Amino acid sequence: MIASGAGHTLQIVKRNVKRNFRIPQLLIFSSIQPIIFLLLFNFVFGGVVGPESGGKYINFLLPGILAQTALFGAIQTGVGLAEDLNKGVIDRLRSLPIARYAVLAGRTLADSVRNIVVITLMCLVGFALGFRFEEGVASFLAAAGLVVLFAYAFSWISATVGLILRDSETVQVAGFLWVFPLVFASSVFVPVETMPGWLQVFARNQPVTEVVNAVRYLMHGTGSGAAVWHTLLWVGGLLAVFAPLGVWRYRKIQ
Secondary structure, three states: OHHHHHHHHHHHHHHHHHHHHHOHHHHHHHHHHHHHHHHHHHHHHHHHHHHHHOOOHHHHHHHHHHHHHHHHHHHHHHHHHHHHHHHOHHHHHHOOOOOHHHHHHHHHHHHHHHHHHHHHHHHHHHHHOOOOOOOOHHHHHHHHHHHHHHHHHHHHHHHHHHHHHOOHHHHHHHHHHHHHHHHHOOOOOOOHHHOOHHHHHHHHOOHHHHHHHHHHHHHHOOOOOHHHHHHHHHHHHHHHHHHHHHHHHHHHOO
């Protein structure tokens, strides 16, 4: 049963990966937005925030932009599921003798593949802007993998939202409503210490700050390695809650 479910998931992954690469506009525009963020924040705020961050701003900024890119990419999971619902794709999949969880697992894994492509491009742009890692190739790859895993957990949140709201435009708007506070009230763009005291309480104790701090630790050795374990705990907790919730909601679709 488990083996057949894994096979079903793999087929859904193949379907969605092929779909993503057959729509080059999706990959192009998924990449352009984070590149614009990287360029704008690096050149507009680098002169001011660079000294505050303790060094070259691109080294501080890129880990944050990678986390932001992963979260924005996760929103597309819910948007895509809502579109499949409205086009009848989900109805056709539900009529097939496949594991119920395979549709959602396949979709979230396929979106992780797209995230890998976008994150790789972002790193190349970062290197062109002067980004350098200091902890070795293995640690750098571990940091990139942690971002992808983090995005995978948030894809399940987005999938659940998509199945509840069932309208792609509404899902996209709702996605930015919960993602924006997490991204901008975090250590993505500026050190948490520069924020007002009341905002620091939230910024220090939310998952985006943890993953950004973990990536900076793995790439540059700054901060504490505890951020890596905190991130893994966040990932495990989010998956434990939203993976079953998403599958339950999928089963309830009429």
